[in-house]
Amino acid sequence: MKTFVIEREIPGASKLTADELKGISSKSCDVVARxxxxxxxxxxxxxxxxxxxxxEAESADVIYRHAREGGFPADRVTEVAAIIGPQTVAG
Known part of the structure; x- marks a missing residue:
């Protein structure tokens, strides 16, 4: 599977309550299962x-399908080309 970063524009996202985030998470998991x-x-x-x-999915189309079926925005979907971090320096 390919890895994607999805940018979702949700005004006030950082002010969502723990219960609201739990609800979004639950809905996302339900869609993934279906x-x-x-x-x-x-x-x-x-x-x-x-x-x-x-x-992670086979294509961006599947990412967009997940968003549609879950009612989530998917303003930008970008396939990850590489992963780097402090460990990258060590080789």
């Missing part, structure tokens, strides 16, 4: 008026 194809939600980051999600 997709009927390989899909993995890895992690999401709530920052300002956006939620940045890391998902």
């Amino acid at each position: 997709l009927g194809e390989p899909y993995k939600w890895v992690q999401s980051y709530v920052a300002g008026d956006k939620i940045y999600c890391v998902h």
